[in-house]
Amino acid sequence: MQLRPAELIINDDGSIYHLNLLPEDIATTIITVGDPDRVHQVSNYFDRIELKKGKREFVTHTGIKNGKRISVISTGIGTDNIDIVLNELDALVNIDFSTRTLKSKHTPLNIIRIGTSGAIQPNIPVDSFLISEYAIGFDGLLHFYEHKNLGYTNIEDAFITYCDWNANKARPYILKYADNLAKLFIDNRIRLGFTATNTGFYGPQYRQLRLKPSQMELMQKLSSFSYQNLQITNLEMETSGIYALAHLLGHHAVSLNCILANRETGEFSKTPSESVDELIKFCLGRLS
Ligand SMILES: O=P(O)(O)O[C@H]1O[C@H](CO)[C@@H](O)[C@H]1O
């Protein structure tokens, strides 16, 4: 079946609609970052940059590091952007743009998020690294796609009961990283974590400037929830969406977090850029 022009939107130069990329522009190992400026911070460490393209918040550099071809792309903030980035990256490798049909051979991508995050356990220091072994999504993105038994229903149900989760919000869903890809990063420099992905930075992460979050008590519930020794460790805004779409599309994903804030102690990193740089070097060292 041919995908119609309003489903698969291809620009005049043959590139995919938002990312502005041609199929040959991306490697099969892809680092995602939230901040477009972080793309340069990553590609600075490449031995050679072969391509720089961008549109809106989606900046991509592809290059070579120690003989390995890697792409780094900025997603902007949030799982709504992740929906665009993961679907378009997948289209670049698994859809034939000339015939507008699905390719018979599936190409899996390795997707590694390098992002920033806030810890909710007092013993997780700022400037430390965390890999999201599990993610719990409050964003609802998974529910917009057909799937069979994806998620950890027992943990989700226990969480919903413990937090008395408001029925007006999306049902939380829980997914795991790709074990094979995660193996590359498991090390005593990086803690295993259970990451909560939120639909905002302020109210949804229980920050109060002028507006009062509706259920402030949930912050304490999030940090005290425990299921067979699994405790929620940190908050950010993309990981569950990346894990959801990677699972659905047959890609491998892990999320690496640089902890910049500790919400329990109230601290914020004094050296955010340097700490993110350390995580970038750690990640590239493991990939190449
Ligand atoms: O540093 P990045 O990758 O953007 O990640 C985190 O920082 C942003 C909020 O400041 C959100 O995108 C959150 O997930």
Ligand SMILES: O=c1cc[nH]c(=O)[nH]1
């Ligand atoms: O507290 C934080 C820090 C970074 N990113 C988030 O989403 N939350």
